[in-house]
Amino acid sequence: MARNPERRAALLDAAIDVLADEGARGLTFRAVDARAGVPTGTSSNYFTDRDQLLSQVGDRIFVRLTPEPGTLDTALRPEPSRELVVELMRWTARRMAAERSCYLGLFELRLEATRRPELRDRLTEVLRGDLAFNIRLHLESGMPGDADTVRLLYFALTGLLFDHFTVPGLHDDRELDVLIETVVRRIVPED
Template sequence: MARNPERRTALLDAAIQVLADDGARGLTFRAVDACAGVPTGTSSNYFRDRDQVLSEVADRIFVRLTPEPGVMETAMLPAPSRALVFELMRQVAQRLAAERTCYLGLFELRLEAVRRPELRTQLTKVLRGDLDANIQGHLEAGMPGDADTVRLLYFALTGLLLDHFTVPGLHDDRHLDDLIETVVNRIVPEA
């Protein structure tokens, strides 16, 4: 296997783009190579098979979706409140919209995980780690609500963004921020 970490990352980013554009069925070594602009056969030098690409894509998506260092520390400066939860949720939605390709790739991975137990295991581990970190951060920061509050916010935002990215006209009478504010006001108790 080739060991150029920058090339490997570029191939994973290309794989995410292919997932977002063509779905899991379109994810082939040839498609990844074409998207990355590298010679045919390059991907097969970095990944033993398609399953390895899918597994590593899950990790790469979360690397790309993780805020830059210091962003969360700055965001958490105001006192814990429902308004802060709204602002944090709004920032998450903005970050995911900026990385739309990653989020669409994640949807494709979720669907593919239904058919691939090994991918399901890997994706569950990654998603559970992210959810657990969000719950822990929420509780440690003294934000209003409990672990179930965070779970409900997660469910609501996941569904809302699924609609927003896949059928954008569905809620065209409401701005995304307005919908997020409604979700937060209905789920998060007053502090």
């Protein structure tokens, strides 16, 4: 197995783009090599098989979706309130929109995981950890609501973004902001 971490990251980024543009069925070593602009066969030097590629793509997506260090601390500086939750949800939606390929790739991985138990186990582990982190952050920062509040916000934002990315024109960015505010006001208790 090749050990160049920069090349591996570039191949994984190319794989994310292939997933987003062509779906899981289009994710082949040849397609990744072509998207990355490397010689045919390069991907097979970095990944033993398609399952390993899918698993590492999932890991790479979460690396790219993770906010820069200190960003969360800055975002959580204002006094905890329902309004701050609205702003944090909008911020999250903008971050996801900025990484549209990652988010679409994650949807594709979720669908593929229904047919691949090892991928399903890995995604479950990562998503469960991410949700637990968000619950802990919400509670420790003193935001209004409880763990179920965070779960409901997660489910609502996931659904809103799924529609936003897969059915362009269903609602524009302004409407997405309004929907996010409505969701938060209905789920998060008053301060």
